[in-house]
Amino acid sequence: MKNIEFIKRNNSEKLINEFPNSVFVYSRYDFSPAIMGVTQNGRIIYNHFYMEALIHKSNDQDDYDYTEDFSDEDDYADYVHEELCRIQSESQTYSDYENSPIFCTDIDFLENTFDSLDEFETGIFEDEMYDEEE
Numbered sequence: 326m327k328n329i330e331f332i333k334r335n336n337s338e339k340l341i342n343e344f345p346n347s348v349f350v351y352s353r354y355d356f357s358p359a360i361m362g363v364t365q366n367g368r369i370i371y372n373h374f375y376m377e378a379l380i381h382k383s384n385d386q387d388d389y390d391y392t393e394d395f396s397d398e399d400d401y402a403d404y405v406h407e408e409l410c411r412i413q414s415e416s417q418t419y420s421d422y423e424n425s426p427i428f429c430t431d432i433d434f435l436e437n438t439f440d441s442l443d444e445f446e447t448g449i450f451e452d453e454m455y456d457e458e459e
Contacts, residue, residue, distance in 0.1 A: 326451045329427055331370045333442045336360040348425045350416045354383050361429060361439065372435060373428040380405050
């Protein structure tokens with residue numbers, strides 16, 4: 326695993342202006358609340374699990390009834406996970422890979438450390454997705 330060091334930042338116009346070459350995730354879902362911060366070289370960090378929650382919330386607000394399309398809640402959760410993985414994959418293009426976003430899946434860090442960080446404070450988490458890229 327590889328450690329990722331980043332500066333906690335809230336999504337804002339200032340963040341976007343400071344890192345114009347960074348790749349932000351754009352889709353029909355608004356993932357801006359899932360932004361955790363940015364690395365020294367400008368890669369935007371997203372909370373993977375919060376992104377999944379945002380998809381669920383968006384579908385709920387659209388009055389989507391998953392029971393019409395899926396046999397149970399687990400099948401629907403699998404669909405949401407696959408949808409998020411597709412969105413994340415599309416945001417990590419080969420041409421922009423050095424500027425592509427990073428998705429934090431380090432549960433221990435998210436549950437025990439992240440919330441205690443102040444904005445502009447440095448945090449470090451283990452990039453569990455890094456193993457899959459090697």
